[in-house]
Amino acid sequence: MTSADGELEDRIRALLDARADTASICPSDVARAVAPGDWRPLMESVREAARRLAAAGEVEITQKGDVVDPDSARGPIRIRRARTN
Numbered sequence: 001m002t003s004a005d006g007e008l009e010d011r012i013r014a015l016l017d018a019r020a021d022t023a024s025i026c027p028s029d030v031a032r033a034v035a036p037g038d039w040r041p042l043m044e045s046v047r048e049a050a051r052r053l054a055a056a057g058e059v060e061i062t063q064k065g066d067v068v069d070p071d072s073a074r075g076p077i078r079i080r081r082a083r084t085n
Helices: 003-017 027-034 040-055
Strands: 059-063 078-081
Touching (some): 003 040
8 A cells, every 4th residue: 555545545534534423425525635636537546545444344335325345336436434233
Protein backbone atom coordinates (compact mmCIF):
# COMPACT_ATOMS: atom_id res chain seq x y z
CA MET A 1 0.00 0.00 0.00
CA THR A 2 1.35 3.42 -0.95
CA SER A 3 1.10 6.65 1.01
CA ALA A 4 -1.50 7.81 -1.54
CA ASP A 5 -3.58 4.71 -0.75
CA GLY A 6 -3.33 5.49 2.96
CA GLU A 7 -4.35 9.08 2.29
CA LEU A 8 -7.50 7.91 0.50
CA GLU A 9 -8.41 5.60 3.39
CA ASP A 10 -7.81 8.42 5.87
CA ARG A 11 -9.96 10.77 3.78
CA ILE A 12 -12.80 8.23 3.71
CA ARG A 13 -12.62 7.97 7.50
CA ALA A 14 -12.50 11.76 7.91
CA LEU A 15 -15.48 12.37 5.64
CA LEU A 16 -17.51 9.73 7.45
CA ASP A 17 -16.48 11.19 10.83
CA ALA A 18 -17.80 14.59 9.70
CA ARG A 19 -21.24 13.16 8.97
CA ALA A 20 -24.01 11.56 10.99
CA ASP A 21 -23.45 7.95 12.02
CA THR A 22 -26.10 6.80 9.54
CA ALA A 23 -24.77 8.85 6.62
CA SER A 24 -22.92 7.54 3.60
CA ILE A 25 -20.55 9.14 1.15
CA CYS A 26 -19.94 8.82 -2.55
CA PRO A 27 -16.47 7.86 -3.77
CA SER A 28 -16.47 11.11 -5.75
CA ASP A 29 -16.72 13.04 -2.45
CA VAL A 30 -13.39 11.52 -1.47
CA ALA A 31 -11.77 12.10 -4.86
CA ARG A 32 -12.93 15.73 -4.92
CA ALA A 33 -11.58 16.29 -1.39
CA VAL A 34 -8.15 15.02 -2.43
CA ALA A 35 -7.90 16.57 -5.91
CA PRO A 36 -10.66 19.13 -6.50
CA GLY A 37 -9.47 20.11 -9.97
CA ASP A 38 -8.66 16.65 -11.32
CA TRP A 39 -10.64 14.13 -9.26
CA ARG A 40 -11.94 11.74 -11.92
CA PRO A 41 -8.65 9.77 -12.30
CA LEU A 42 -8.84 8.93 -8.58
CA MET A 43 -12.22 7.19 -8.70
CA GLU A 44 -10.94 3.62 -9.04
CA SER A 45 -8.30 4.23 -6.37
CA VAL A 46 -11.01 5.47 -4.01
CA ARG A 47 -13.11 2.38 -4.73
CA GLU A 48 -10.05 0.21 -3.99
CA ALA A 49 -9.47 2.05 -0.71
CA ALA A 50 -13.13 1.50 0.20
CA ARG A 51 -12.78 -2.22 -0.59
CA ARG A 52 -9.76 -2.46 1.73
CA LEU A 53 -11.67 -0.73 4.52
CA ALA A 54 -14.66 -3.01 3.92
CA ALA A 55 -12.40 -6.08 4.13
CA ALA A 56 -11.10 -4.73 7.45
CA GLY A 57 -14.67 -4.36 8.73
CA GLU A 58 -14.53 -0.55 9.00
CA VAL A 59 -17.02 0.34 6.28
CA GLU A 60 -19.74 -1.17 4.13
CA ILE A 61 -20.24 -0.70 0.43
CA THR A 62 -23.86 -0.16 -0.58
CA GLN A 63 -25.94 0.15 -3.70
CA LYS A 64 -29.47 1.45 -3.45
CA GLY A 65 -29.16 1.20 0.34
CA ASP A 66 -28.27 -2.49 0.38
CA VAL A 67 -24.87 -3.82 1.42
CA VAL A 68 -23.12 -5.44 -1.54
CA ASP A 69 -19.99 -7.49 -2.06
CA PRO A 70 -17.30 -4.87 -2.68
CA ASP A 71 -15.45 -7.11 -5.12
CA SER A 72 -18.43 -7.67 -7.40
CA ALA A 73 -20.17 -4.29 -7.15
CA ARG A 74 -20.53 -2.57 -10.50
CA GLY A 75 -21.91 0.89 -11.05
CA PRO A 76 -22.55 3.60 -8.47
CA ILE A 77 -21.71 2.75 -4.87
CA ARG A 78 -21.89 4.50 -1.51
CA ILE A 79 -19.60 4.05 1.49
CA ARG A 80 -20.87 4.03 5.07
CA ARG A 81 -19.59 3.03 8.47
CA ALA A 82 -19.94 -0.67 9.21
CA ARG A 83 -23.14 -1.28 11.13
CA THR A 84 -23.79 -3.88 13.75
CA ASN A 85 -27.25 -5.36 13.77
